[in-house]
Amino acid sequence: MLYLIAVSRNAAYVHGAIYWNNNIDLPSHTILPMPALSPTMNQGNIVKWRKEEGDKIEVGDVICEIETDKATLEFESLEEGFLAKILAPEGSKDVHVGQPIAITVEDLDDIQNVPATVSTGLEAREEKTMESDVQDQGKKQKTGFSRISPSAKLLIVTHGLDVSLLRSTGPRHTLLKGDVLAAIKSGSASSRTSDSPQQGISGSPMSKSVPTGTSSSESSAHLHPPEKQEDLPNSQIRKVIAKRLLESKQNIPHLYLSSDVILDPVLAFRKDLKEQRGVQVSVNDIIVKAVALALRSVPEANAYWNDERGEPALCESIDISIAVATEKGLMTPIVRDADKKTLSAISLEIKELAAKARTGKLAPGEYQGGTFSISNLGMFPVDQFCAIINPPQACILAVGRGNKVVECTVGSDGTEKPGIATKMSLTLSADHRVFDGSVGGRFLAALTLNFNEVQRLLL
Template sequence: MSLYRLRDPVIGRARSLLRARLGAFHSSSPISSRCSTWNIRRFSVAGDGFLFRPVPFSCFTGAYGRALHLESVGIRFFSSTDSSHAVLGMPALSPTMNQGNIAKWRKNEGDKIAVGDVLCEIETDKATLEFESLEEGFLAKILVPEGSKDVPVGQPIAITVEDPDDIHKVLANGVSGAREPDVKDNAIGDQQEKNEDRAQASSAEINPSKLPPHIVLEMPALSPTMNQGNIAIWRKKEGDKIEVGDVICEIETDKATLEFECLEEGYLAKILEPEGSKDVPVGKPIAITVEDPADVESVKSAVSSSSGIKEDKPAQSTVKNEVGTSKGGSVARISPAAKLLIAEHGLDASSLKASGSHGTLLKGDVLAAIKSGKGSSEVSLSIEKRSPEVRSQASSTASSESKSSVKQSDAFEDLPNSQIRKVIAKRLLESKQNTPHLYLSTDVILDPLLSLRKDLKEKHDVKVSVNDIVIKAVAVALRNVPGANAYWDNTKGEVVFCDSVDISIAVATEKGLMTPIVRNADQKTLSAISSEVKELAEKARTGKLKPDEFQGGTFSISNLGMFPVDHFCAIINPPQAGILAVGRGNKVVEPVIVDGIERPVVVNKMNLTLSADHRVFDGKVGGEFLTALQANFSNIQRLLL
């Protein structure tokens, strides 16, 4: 339906909104966090009107072959008699993002939002990015609170309104549920099923048609691989005014904590995901904004009253295949994944505890019950109805599960993994499984390096570390041996040579290992490298790295020389083809020719071990690289050129 068919008096507003969206869509870069928070979706309103909300970045082919990834993020509702409101969904901020975490809301319910204001910060698997508003308005309701995890892309996260007087209408009338997730194919994985469960559980809280003009903010995808995020802190509180560019909240990813900026003016009406929420799926509602501060209370009351009604009168659900009807009202709804598990294990849904919103039984609830041995009587009853072979197998399974639960000890503490550590674990395993590692090792004499470092400090007041000089030496060696500065293209099945030398530096943080990048390291001076490394390391430790500061790189260095580690083999960081492991320096007796006479001399020696992708490196290329590197340490002055 064409936009011009929208009935007056909203046609002028609709046209201006469409022009603004199209302008942002065509002028934005796919890697811009400011322009990647809106997606395209057609929504029918007032009987004959449709509005498209274009969103860059999410419309590109993803790593999993999705030619067009369109998810609901911001939906503006119009009518011929009422003011408009917008439901903000979790945006897809990268080609492969399907969920995110809300680190922090920068705006509170009722806050005014200006174009460019940061509504909240969304955590991906790579970084925490700012969710900016593209319109003026007020944050009427936050549907996904700060700290929410694994918010699916497209799931409503907040509601905004144009008129602050409409905030109370949003809160009073409620927001209708978003679409319920379909049962995914098993190949998609448990994580996506979990996201569906959580999205389904929270979707019933919102009834956009009954709210005043508002915007539902959703967890955005802030990196190519982000599917969930953590809400670290809300910068804005419910009722706070939001200006364009304001940071609403901070969102933690596996790589960094990024700020979620607002692109519209308004007021933060409701925070749906509180501060500290973990694993908020991309697309899950995290907050609601409105344009009129008067609508803030309406959004709050509407969402709260809607939630209360659903909890007081839960609907009964049934599960086929030996699953009984829900009793006692403890379980109002059952997610698709949970239904399959209940049917498979013959459990009674009414005996299980639901942790989802409004009494929704999730997959995790069923798994927890199975692990703890709950519902064993139901399992026994269902076993009796089966064939002897099935009864025997099922009895054995139930017995083993019961025994395992008895053997469990309380003398331990579960430490939840951060997004960073989860991704690190996954990628390191993939690297060892899919990359043929080749290991080459050599020793270098450190005395020339230590002498140069001392001279720079005493004579020129230039302070550089051993690691700074190692970075420069490695970069120059890669420039001289271009065959080592390459990577393997899995799609084409061939080696690709890099045209720049970008060194990734492993930095240990409380959240996990980070790899900020010193770009064009072969062309920089030692003092420039030293300053840049210090700045990047500090950003990594505080979670403030920008995506372009840790994404990419052509070669990595892992230095454990500050520990009593003489030698180690590092794991390659895909898609790179090489990583150099640097051990500590040790004093050893080495035969050295002095004045033409070979004499035993005490020298400082350091071990270097190259881990290389054997598809890219063969022994010859690896040997040439280590030879060039060793020459740089022997003739250290060349690094000053």
């Protein structure tokens, strides 16, 4: 649940984005804009309206559900009234923060005095787009398209196609790569001679036809598009994930350190907790606790890069972010003060947070922040991988699955004997601006000690 105060009372517009007929005598009303539900949110999607036009709204009632860049949150009312007009219908995508989404009135009789049609500023942009399309229509009639993507241009030049025979399917008459590939496959666009002008394509970096000795069918055999394809819409969460991870790989110098740990003491410890103490925890719960205690031993690893000061800064608490896969994207709920909590408390909290993450019900305070991340793919056939740092954090630990291996052990008589052991691969991705390999090495050494001496996890 999220309580918001984001209204403009008795106003004719919000941020210049809503317009009324000046001749209409407006009732007392409140305009609800799209709220900023997280620090990184600049737009959102209207998932579902819980109230319909004409419904009574009480304090605390959920008006609608909004998908943000992190989760789907409920918009609750802090005032009484009636929902007079829904400006952003259910299913509206990419509604910018501050854009009006609804109008409420104080009295039920005032609903009939609210205009049936309201301009929200979007119509002006749509009319401008339509005018531009009309202006481009002349070019479209000559070539079948008014815009062309770089990849489509390259294919046309490479295969010497007649652009006047190509037809576009992209937005605003844009010729896409798929359009050219479809024309090549069907043979609808005949090849031009090598010395013929390139109609409709200017500034092309290539002017030569297909190299001699290579037939058009051979060069385009691997370019055939699939017969059927489906575009998958991106959620707000996935859009933000893509943006942040790209920025992370581009701007953060990743340092990778790997180490194998023997998992058998942990498995025996987990079995003992269940059989003798009635406490059931997962291997991932134990990893979280082991990482938290290792960070307490090596506080330099529990740090982040301060952009404003241009230097690393230590975190005051140890808050572990746990990567959880959901249908809408990867979420990272946080176990705060993990070094101070018992294994059973950590286990219960992770179960609750994971359930909320998968249903999109995480509150902002449950996923914002965190000082260290863990990404565990041990439940899949993944032996080892390198994870991408989740900024502004400086570290993320990638955990692979446990594998049975032959391991030599020293017997009581001092001789080495082969035996079977379960090994698990750990890979630390660290921000090299924050600490160097020696700090990462000390952290992995402390973490390995926690796995070998599992009784430390009960302290």
